[in-house]
Amino acid sequence: MMVYFLLIGFAALLVGIEFIVETHGDGIRQAFLAQVADQVPPSFDHDAYLQPLTHLRNKAVLVIAIIMVVILIVMTMFMKHITEPLQHMITTSRKISAGDLSQTIRIDGNNELAELGGVINEMSSNLQEIIHMSRNTCASGETFLAAMNGVIEQPENIAGDLPRLQQEMDGFRSELGMLGEALDCFKFYAIPKADA
Numbered sequence: 001m002m003v004y005f006l007l008i009g010f011a012a013l014l015v016g017i018e019f020i021v022e023t024h025g026d027g028i029r030q031a032f033l034a035q036v037a038d039q040v041p042p043s044f045d046h047d048a049y050l051q052p053l054t055h056l057r058n059k060a061v062l063v064i065a066i067i068m069v070v071i072l073i074v075m076t077m078f079m080k081h082i083t084e085p086l087q088h089m090i091t092t093s094r095k096i097s098a099g100d101l102s103q104t105i106r107i108d109g110n111n112e113l114a115e116l117g118g119v120i121n122e123m124s125s126n127l128q129e130i131i132h133m134s135r136n137t138c139a140s141g142e143t144f145l146a147a148m149n150g151v152i153e154q155p156e157n158i159a160g161d162l163p164r165l166q167q168e169m170d171g172f173r174s175e176l177g178m179l180g181e182a183l184d185c186f187k188f189y190a191i192p193k194a195d196a
Contacts, residue, residue, distance in 0.1 A: 005071070005078070012067050013064060016060050019060050024057060081109070085114075096124050129182070133179050136175060141172055143172075147164065
């Protein structure tokens with residue numbers, strides 16, 4: 001986007017410079033004098049006739065200067081308010097994508113970039129919650145499997161272990177249900193089925 005803005009400014013600058021060069025050269029003065037030579041007396045001040053053209057050329061110089069200042073101001077604002085925050089978001093998003101979910105995006109302001117940063121932070125927080133739930137579920141599963149293994153190895157104590165195993169199994173089932181509900185919130189990429 002910045003390149004397009006620079007190209008527009010460069011084109012405007014070239015048009016202005018071309019106008020200044022064209023009106024500053026002797027070619028236009030000679031052409032004007034050739035046109036009015038037979039209509040005005042030789043003692044007439046030709047520079048007075050060319051004064052509006054000189055005034056127009058000076059205005060063109062002023063317009064070019066204004067265009068350059070505006071380009072400089074807009075580029076500075078663009079870099080400060082769009083490019084830098086966007087680069088920060090890209091860098092942080094890459095770190096999050098690589099697995100560092102502790103990263104957060106901080107953008108001051110109340111614009112679309114700040115809103116996008118907030119959405120990426122929410123996504124990272126949701127991923128952290130799901131990973132935490134998954135770890136807890138895995139730990140509960142390991143505990144349940146260890147208890148089951150103990151019962152299998154010592155079948156004579158099965159009657160005393162049944163209430164504890166039932167409790168661990170219910171807890172594990174509950175954690176699996178919560179993890180399943182969290183996973184149901186996601187839409188995964190699926191290959192569309194071909195029509196038969």
